Amino acid sequence: MRLTEFFDRGEFVVTAEVGPPKGFHIEHLVEEANEFLKGRVHAVNVTDNQSSVMRLGSLATCKVLKDNGLNTIFQVTCRDRNRIALQSDILSAALLGIDNLLLLTGDHTTLGDHPQAKPVFDLDSVSLTHAVKRMEEGFDIAGNAIDGEFPKFSKGAVVSPCSDSVDAQLAKMEQKVKAGVEYFQTQGVYEPEKFIKFMDKAKQFGVPVQLGIIIPKNVGMVRYMNANVAGVHVPDDMIEELKADKEKTKAGITGVEISARIIKECKDYCQGVHIMALGWESKIPAILDQAGL
Amino acid sequence: MLITQLKSKETIESLAKGKTFIVNCHGCKEVYFAEHEAEELQKELSETNDITQIVTTDYICHPDNLALQLKKHMDKIKDADTVIVFSCGVGIQTVAKYLDDKRVYSGCDTFPLPGFQGVTPLQVDCAQCGECYLNYTGGICPITSCSKSLVNGQCGGAKDGMCEVDKEMECGWERIYRKLEKLNKLDTLKYEPKVRNYWHPDAEQTDAE
Numbered sequence: 001m002r003l004t005e006f007f008d009r010g011e012f013v014v015t016a017e018v019g020p021p022k023g024f025h026i027e028h029l030v031e032e033a034n035e036f037l038k039g040r041v042h043a044v045n046v047t048d049n050q051s052s053v054m055r056l057g058s059l060a061t062c063k064v065l066k067d068n069g070l071n072t073i074f075q076v077t078c079r080d081r082n083r084i085a086l087q088s089d090i091l092s093a094a095l096l097g098i099d100n101l102l103l104l105t106g107d108h109t110t111l112g113d114h115p116q117a118k119p120v121f122d123l124d125s126v127s128l129t130h131a132v133k134r135m136e137e138g139f140d141i142a143g144n145a146i147d148g149e150f151p152k153f154s155k156g157a158v159v160s161p162c163s164d165s166v167d168a169q170l171a172k173m174e175q176k177v178k179a180g181v182e183y184f185q186t187q188g189v190y191e192p193e194k195f196i197k198f199m200d201k202a203k204q205f206g207v208p209v210q211l212g213i214i215i216p217k218n219v220g221m222v223r224y225m226n227a228n229v230a231g232v233h234v235p236d237d238m239i240e241e242l243k244a245d246k247e248k249t250k251a252g253i254t255g256v257e258i259s260a261r262i263i264k265e266c267k268d269y270c271q272g273v274h275i276m277a278l279g280w281e282s283k284i285p286a287i288l289d290q291a292g293l
Numbered sequence: 294m295l296i297t298q299l300k301s302k303e304t305i306e307s308l309a310k311g312k313t314f315i316v317n318c319h320g321c322k323e324v325y326f327a328e329h330e331a332e333e334l335q336k337e338l339s340e341t342n343d344i345t346q347i348v349t350t351d352y353i354c355h356p357d358n359l360a361l362q363l364k365k366h367m368d369k370i371k372d373a374d375t376v377i378v379f380s381c382g383v384g385i386q387t388v389a390k391y392l393d394d395k396r397v398y399s400g401c402d403t404f405p406l407p408g409f410q411g412v413t414p415l416q417v418d419c420a421q422c423g424e425c426y427l428n429y430t431g432g433i434c435p436i437t438s439c440s441k442s443l444v445n446g447q448c449g450g451a452k453d454g455m456c457e458v459d460k461e462m463e464c465g466w467e468r469i470y471r472k473l474e475k476l477n478k479l480d481t482l483k484y485e486p487k488v489r490n491y492w493h494p495d496a497e498q499t500d501a502e
Contacts, residue, residue, distance in 0.1 A: 083488075105448045108440055108458045119441065123488065126445035130486035141488060160449040168470040171482050172446035179445075179486045187449060230452040 001071050002154040003100050004182050006042050007208040013272030014293060015073065015185065015210060016284055017045040018065075020056035029061070030068055036281045040288055043071040043100055045185075045274070049080060052112025059089060062098045073156065074098045077106025082122040087131055087140055094151035102156040102185065103128045125157055126172070126179045133180035155180055159209070160187040160231030161198035169231075170201055177205045185274040187231040188214030190238060190258075192265040199269040208271035213262060215255045215280050215287070219243055252283050259283075260290030267291070294406035295324045295381050295421055300399070302334060308398040308428065309342040311374030314366070315400075316388060318380035320351040321411035331379050331400070345369050354383040354413040359391055370395070381411065382419025382427065382434060389432020390417065396476055399427045424490055429481055431472035438465030444487045 006013045016037055018029055037044055044065055048058040062072040074093050076086065090101070109119040123131060123141075131141040138150045157176045163169050173184070184202075189195045189212055202209060214232070216222050219242050222234040238258060242249050249255070263273050273293070275284055299305070315335055319326055335347055346369045350362040363370060370376065376392060378385045379400040389397040405421035413419075418437040426435055426444060436442045440458035447466035450457035456464050473479050 121441045124443045124445050126486045127488045165451050165467045168447045175446050230450045
């Protein structure tokens with residue numbers, strides 16, 4: 001089911017992200033999704049070779065999750081495919097009944113486990129959105145007619161609200177909306193006041209925004225993100241909170257508390273939440289419970 | 294070899310807003326410059342637009358030489374609203390960098406040919422992609438200053454203003470944003486989605502103004 005239908009009904013839309021394994025057995029992923037996500041989220045994002053690390057494909061994983069009764073979001077990056085392959089995969093998604101897309105430029109190849117690979121970036125998040133919109137209107141990006149029924153998707157994209165170049169991010173967000181983006185998921189937020197300020201400017205575009213949550217697992221992880229992950233900044237008092245009770249942090253209780261608290265503080269300013277658990281999918285129900293969702 | 298080809302007359306007319314100063318570069322012999330066509334076009338332009346001066350010089354890609362060549366014209370340049378440069382992409386970027394607070398536009402697209410690539414000191418780079426984006430991006434090339442050569446704005450990968458791919462390199466799109474902000478021209482970024490044309494060389498296919 002298309003995500004925009006939930007937004008249109010005024011629901012606070014909850015999504016969570018899963019990453020396919022480096023291999024073709026996904027029983028474990030499906031089990032976890034059934035146990036922790038089914039009935040709790042509106043849709044499950046499936047990442048596309050996340051962080052430029054080669055893994056099982058997003059589309060195939062979406063199909064298996066769909067067959068297991070989960071609503072899915074097919075993440076599509078422009079790093080590994082040119083415009084022909086991208087449009088072809090998007091038609092394949094329509095065939096398989098996957099009707100939610102998250103359209104991204106993608107991390108650079110040099111950041112992953114195949115740094116020698118050719119970075120494609122024939123299209124980017126904006127021109128890919130434009131291509132999907134054209135397909136929905138019955139034409140491919142080169143202007144050739146699509147046969148039969150035109151595909152129809154909910155077209156999502158990402159934005160980085162706590163980026164130190166937030167003005168440039170907002171300019172890009174506006175371009176994405178103009179190209180046809182219908183909902184946004186954000187980079188992980190740890191500073192509610194920055195997010196609220198961002199939303200004050202972003203609301204003018206009239207497109208729903210889901211607050212991004214990356215569950216903080218431990219001090220090492222958040223320090224790594226502070227040093228290396230663009231648009232993510234974990235404040236010192238939160239690092240202290242993770243340090244304070246090592247056992248509690250190890251058990252995931254602190255991470256759940258922090259995540260739920262951020263959601264509560266930001267909830268009134270956005271239209272949903274997107275949780276990136278990075279292997280801690282089992283904690284998602286507790287976060288949603290504590291956040292009152 | 295490079296070929297510089299003039300942008301369409303309509304495009305150049307639309308760029309020549311207010312008092313306009315024109316720079317032609319007839320520098321290296323490795324660059325084919327459409328001298329005659331440029332002269333004709335600039336003559337026609339002088340009849341309809343406010344062209345305050347046309348300077349024809351050489352090697353504007355060399356920052357010191359450029360400064361020297363423009364020195365005696367600085368009064369006219371300061372007075373101008375717009376500067377249009379007819380040169381390869383390196384020349385335009387060098388002028389845009391030197392005249393940091395001026396609206397500097399490109400009158401040409403640059404295409405590659407096999408052979409020597411001309412004399413440039415490589416402070417900035419031109420990928421000779423054939424559809425010059427410099428008029429949208431404040432004279433900073435998104436193809437060579439962005440690791441992903443993005444043409445529709447910044448990705449999410451800049452941290453503290455630096456590129457995630459090369460931490461020594463400033464994010465090109467952040468530079469573009471700041472430059473346009475300084476020129477009070479941020480509206481320039483609100484264009485229709487751009488799709489690059491890799492089918493080169495084919496000048497007629499370009500839609501970049």
